[in-house]
Amino acid sequence: MGQQQFLLTVLGVVIIGISIRIGFRIVDAQYMQQSRDQLISHMQTVYGYAEAFATKTKKQGGGAGTYTGFRLPKNMSQLTSGTFTATVSGTTNLTIVGTGKIKGNNGKSPVSVTYKITKRKLTKPTINN
DSSP states (O other), X not given: OHHHHHHHHHHHHHHHHHHHHHHHHHHHHHHHHHHHHHHHHHHHHHHHHHHHHHHSOTTTTSOSSSOTTOOOOHHXXXXXXXXXXXXXXXXXXXXXXXXXXXXXXXXXXXXXXXXXXXXXXXXXXXXXX
């Protein structure tokens, strides 16, 4: 009888250990997805800010239909979810990159999301890692 109890105890410990491990993986996956969602959400805010800049006239401090002169404000470039950059190429093309602070799927490099705005039209984001 003692051997059966010992085997059942060991089996119970193994099952609980596996369950805990699976739970940690689920929480990690949820945390990574939340980080991606936060990056995308903030990048849409940055896009709105860039569009507002482009629609203003030069007298109003805007780009008069272009992104020329657009700079990301400091309070929008660094958040708890990550860092953000906006790069203007040409007059109507803008690239917004958000880099998260947590490691992505490969466990080495952080989550990164890129939006490309071409001729003032937003494209689907590219999610790396």
